Amino acid sequence: MTCPTQPTASHFINGAYIEDTAGAPIEVIYPATGETIATVHAATPALIEQAIAGARAAQPTWAAMTGTERGRILRRAADILRERNHELSVLETYDTGKPYQETSVADATSGADALEYFGGMAATLTGEHIQLGEDWVYTRREPLGLCVGIGAWNYPIQIACWKGAPALACGNTMIFKPSETTPLCALKVAEILHEAGLPAGVFNVLQGLGEVGAALVTDPRVDKVSLTGSVPTGRKVYAAAAQGMKHVTMELGGKSPLIIFDDADIENAVSGAILGNFYSSGQVCSNGTRVFVHKAIKEAFLDRLGARLSSAVIGDPMDPNTSFGPMVSERQMTIVLDYIEKGKAECARLVCGGARLDREGFYIPPTVFADVTDDMVIAREEIFGPVMAVLDFEDEADVMARANDTEFGLAAGVFTRDLARAHRVAAGFEAGACFINSYNDAPVEAPFGGVKASGVGRENSKAAVEHYSQVKSVYVRMGDLEAPF
């Protein structure tokens, strides 16, 4: 496989690619080899101004189109994304290092689902009629205006589409800033949306580090900010948005619990633990990295886990047989290796993995620590890499208290054959996305987002509409109006 056509410039503004080499260069590194595959430039203040002015100017006309018209463009873009799935998946693999085996089924596909879903929904967005005797109130569902989307590096196409699709369906325009680590594929999303008929200025992409994001968030012409990123960045962006009383969606980090009871189907539970820890080399926000396993089945679980992990195909991410790729960057690899050393120093039992692979690229194999206790750093902090912590438990009430004893609240899972217990546990989880006998499913039809420090608002599903539109009420008096004087 060869690197497919790359975007022709760093930014996409007002319906066209645009370059300004005065902006600081940002190298795009292929994580499997460490080679530089592209260079983009951070947006200069002049380009930021151009994007904001263009997106503001385009918004009223876009909002004035019918939902059916807007939706048709989004659905056409979904079709193009699917037609170009191979090309986009290869580019996404170059950008992120995730195996083609994953990108070809989970990235452009998930983006297309969002465009199709919200494209279909655009025509159904209506207000309501409220009768009050003779008088009545009607509501109008109106767009917020100009939305800014800021992305993390683990799912570049998906994040651009999960933010762009509902924003555009509701009649907003968007400026999207991808992560500086993976800047390429959001540009392709913009290109495809315009090929599908999107008017100029409705969806724009600007590159840059945090300071470009901050410039967008603080601009008074921006009405909403949707961030996917870490909790520390979320705190900064939320605080900056609050100064302008802007709407926010915060999709942040997690340290989610996965509870495996002694009556669970062990093979399924092992599958859940693998999907919840090692997909995308562990770089998934909702991962269930605190795996609480009932003492009675702990050794059986670890035996099967070890056997299954030994069949992971670690290697060239472009090879369709490869099921496990490198970390996204040298920096992220170093962060994860530091956590592994902390786990060893805290005397957790290293079951497998635990060191960088001796090959080019940023590879850390699936790593499992057992006998982890709640107070260990590897059980408390988000690692964002392929490191699973296995903790013991015996009592349901005790494990629930421990599962919820965290500042995070993104996701949680339970494996058990006792469905009454499964629903009781799901109800007790302090988390936004829960799974019973499964893990990490994220269909566009289901709301996705966190509680506590993991976030504010929801992406996907009908719930996202609430976060990209606002309701205006109009009171209509049918008779004379009395006043006290």
Ligand SMILES: NC(=O)c1ccc[n+]([C@@H]2O[C@H](COP(=O)([O-])OP(=O)(O)OC[C@H]3O[C@@H](n4cnc5c(N)ncnc54)[C@H](O)[C@@H]3O)[C@@H](O)[C@H]2O)c1
């Ligand atoms: N909840 C979710 O849906 C979800 C999904 C994927 C990743 N994440 C989280 O993202 C994190 C990993 O991604 P990351 O390392 O790219 O996160 P990050 O917080 O370092 O960066 C996220 C984005 O914010 C931008 N940014 C940084 N400082 C900013 C500022 N002051 N103002 C505006 N923008 C700023 C960055 O340039 C980047 O585009 C993990 O914590 C992970 O859990 C969450």
